[in-house]
Amino acid sequence: MSEVKLLEVDKLITSFDTERGMLRAVDQVSFSIPQGKTVGIVGESGCGKSVTAMSIVHLLPQPSGKILGGEIRFKGEDLIHASDKRMRQVRGGEIGVIFQEPMSALNPVHRIGRQVAEVFRIHKDMSKKDAWDAATEMLALLRIPAPEKRMMDYPHHLSGGMRQRVVIAIALACHPSLLIADEPTTALDVTVQAQILGLLESLQNDIGMSVMLITHDLGVIAESCDEVVVMYAGRVVESAPVDELFGNPLHAYTQALLRSIPTLETPPKSVLPTIPGLVAGLGEHTHGCRFCQRMDRKSSMTRERPKFKEVQPGHWLEICKECSNL
Amino acid sequence: MFEPVSDTPLLTAEDLRVHFPVRTGLFMKQTGAVKAVDGVSLRLGVGETLGIVGESGCGKSTLGKALVRLLTPTSGKILFEGRDITHLGQGALRPLRRDFQMIFQDPAESLDARMSVRSLIEEPYRIHGMGNRAERKKWVDDLLETVGLSASSVEKYPFEFSGGQRQRIGIARALALKPKWLVCDEPVSALDVSVQSQILNLLVDLQKNFGLSYLFIAHDLSVVKHVSDRVAVMYLGKIVELADSETIYRSPKHAYTKALLSAVPIADPKVKRKKILLEGDVPSPIDPPAGSAFGHRMNHPRYEETIGMDLSLREIQPGHWVAADPTCLSPEDWEQISHRAADTDHIRLS
Structure with a gap:
């Protein structure tokens, strides 16, 4: 394959140490994400989609979650054995992560502005003022109306769609080369889902990032992805370009x-x-x-x-x- | 093809309103109202499924709860088999509760975790004092078979089941008293697609076998279309369009219905459509715009005209009702219905 691979996951094995012994949630999963493309991971709940994503960014539940084998290469760098310090640079810096539930991803006792500006303070070492301005700009980029005002709001002031935009703003603040989006629109209305997916697509084109989109919605896959990975019970059963997989x-x-x-198109009540x-x-x-x-x-x-x-x-x-x- | 539906109305709602008071300040003075349901009229026929779609916050769940009288409406009328149940007290409602039941979205939360499947399904019989121990046991076994659960599950507890199986327990509970109609509030949205289709098949089967009527509330438009005979689209507490499900998906008239439909992702990468992207969220039902709520969201140039205008439903085609709103209809459609007087026939005719 001549395409440049941004992320390569090869025979990844992730297990959880439980009372019933080591349970293998991800069993030799292999796939890759090319530069600038969107790869969809689809499957039923419990098939290991999210655990795969969590393994990549070292966010597995601790101490039970363990990577037992395989390789994860991000821009050629081995992520499995990367230090915690290095992973802190990667997360939020080169890899942005969006979770399904926008309410629990934001801290309810801090203002929106502080939570977005924090990313710039940590990763870009900006002054408070510069970080605040950059954060406001970021909210504007995500088409959040009246961003200066929203910066002073608390998460509960915002609707689900707006909160998810804030989470995306945080994930994209440092222009990551890879965005991991775990069910980013599942909790949202179809109309808001269309807005968010449209927004992600245009931002992706602007900053040339790759997206790993985890979803169980085949409609979302068909509309937003270039390639699809189908997971079943911890394994990949099929992966192909989107037209090929559906066709x-x-x-x-x-x-x-x-x-x-x-x-x-399905006949009613059939x-x-x-x-x-x-x-x-x-x-x-x-x-x-x-x-x-x-x-x-x-x-x-x-x-x-x-x-x-x-x-x-x-x-x-x-x-x-x-x-x-x- | 959808099943022929009897024209006998089982349930009608006339100009139903559910407002929740907003209280502020030291003395909790009422300073406003959340108009969750604001003037809804509809009818549900025997054996019919009426789908309700709309964004979150449009009042669809509140409407469902008001119709089964889990809430008392602020004004308007609910007639069940011709009997006015709008203001019946809990005592008077209890015998009627056998006839209408509800299936909830998240069976993990709606089932008591400390009750076994047997006691969960038996509970409605005990509350209504029906049958003796042996009879109830038989009914429970029969119900389990009806909803496709194995007989061995009776002694298990909800946590031992998957989401789809738990929803089957919820359905068995709702069916226990042989109701005439059910409110299904997002019954499949918490389930995986493969399980979702099993539950949808079960609901359609039960309807055929027992002649049930459903008020089917969901935000997934393809699911609603699949199970519904007619579909009502709600926006900010009001029905803005109502037609049989085939018509509403083939030729929607209201701008909001069109936007909603175009936002549904289609599981076919070859289909490339131009999406109608809506800006912003559903406006707050606390202080809704004075005129057309959707015209206001779209910043329509004719919005000012709609303030004070009667925006109620008019029949544009036989059986196809749409809000008479110049900001949300094409000029031709508006031309066709603008001169018509408002009426509420849609609650009597399908």
């Missing part, structure tokens, strides 16, 4: 996921295709194909892990006799 999905799980959403069974809990996973496990197929009982292969240029697939439709 030619090869894994049974991807196909089932795409079929199960009602669209504006029976929607569903995925039978449940995602197996952590600790109950098989070595074999985990979607087969959900489907109660014998093939999931094998000791052998299905291979993850590039079946067409740029289209990666977990090879399973039952689940991959080649």
Whole structure:
């Protein structure tokens, strides 16, 4: 592949140390994010999307969360073994992070202005006054009306959409080269979601950053992403450019996921295709194909892990006799 | 195709208003009111699903709660099977509660964590003093089967279930007393897509089998379209457009409906659309604009005209009702309905 990779995640293994032993939440996940592109990570709750993101920026719950294997290379630098000091520079500096719930991401007892200006104080070593001005500018860039006034507000004064803009302003303050957005619009109305996604796209073009967009909404994926990574039960089952994935999905799980959403074209009250069974809990996973496990197929009982292969240029697939439709 | 719907209204609401007082100062003097629902008229037929869509804060949940009388409306009228239930007290309401139930958004929060599935589902029978122990046991087992839960789940507790299964428990509870209609307030928005489709299928099935009516509140427009016969679009406490679901999605008339529809992301990367981006948020229902609320948000040049104008619904096509608002309609549509007198037939006709 000739494209410049900004972030490469290779066979990442992340486990949690619990009473029931080490539970593997992320099981050899590999993907990469090219310069300036948006990569979507899609999957059901508990499939390891967020844990993957948290592993990249060392924000795993401590002391239980541990990275047990694999590699994370950001601009060629090994992040897994980076020091805490270095990670503090990376987070908020070169990698911006947005979380799903904008209320809990902001500190309720500090003014908006202080929370945005803080980023400039820490990462850019600016004077108080300069940082304040830069923060005001940042809010204006995110099209927050009357930014000078908003700087003096507390988070509870703002609506969900406005709060999420503030969180984005903080994440983008230092013009990061990578933005990790974990369900950035899930708690928002569709109209506000459209505003926020539009805003992210135009800012992305302006500062040429890459985005890792974690969502369970296939509509958002289709509209905002260049490439898609489909995760199931801690593993990547398929990854491909967005047109290819939606036009030619090869894994049974991807196909089932795409079929199960009602669209504006689905006949009203018709029976929607569903995925039978449940995602197996952590600790109950098989070595074999985990979607087969959900489907109660014998093939999931094998000791052998299905291979993850590039079946067409740029289209990666977990090879399973039952689940991959080649 | 949607199911033919009986024209007998099960429930009608006339000019319903729910205002919450805003109190400030030392003596908690009332200084204003949050007009959460501000003049809504609608009707729900037997076996019908009426979808309610709108942004957060538009009053859709308050409307649902007022209709099942979890709230007492400030003014207006609610008729259930012809009987006025607007101001009935708790005692008088209790026997009627069998007929209308509610399914909540987050089953993790709406189910008591310390009650087993059996006692959760049995509770409505106990409250209404129905059946003996053996009968209740049988009813609970039957209900579990109806909602697709295994019989072995009766002795389990809510935390042992996934989100989708918990929602099934919530649905079983709501169905226990064989209600005639249900308010479903965002029943699938906390669920994963694959589970969401299972719950939607279950709701559609139950409707067919038991002739239930639903008031289906959701912010996901494709979900609402999938389950609804008719859809009402709410904006700042008022219905601004109402039509059968096919029509509202194919040919929306109101500018707000158009904006809402264009904001729905489509799971097909080949579809490239021009989005209508709305500026700002829903204005505050505490001090709503005097004229057209949406015209005000859009800074429409004709906004001034709408102050004091009657912006109630008019029938633009048979069965398709839209607010008579010059700032939100195309000039042709406005031309067509501007001369019509306001009426409230939409609560009687579908």
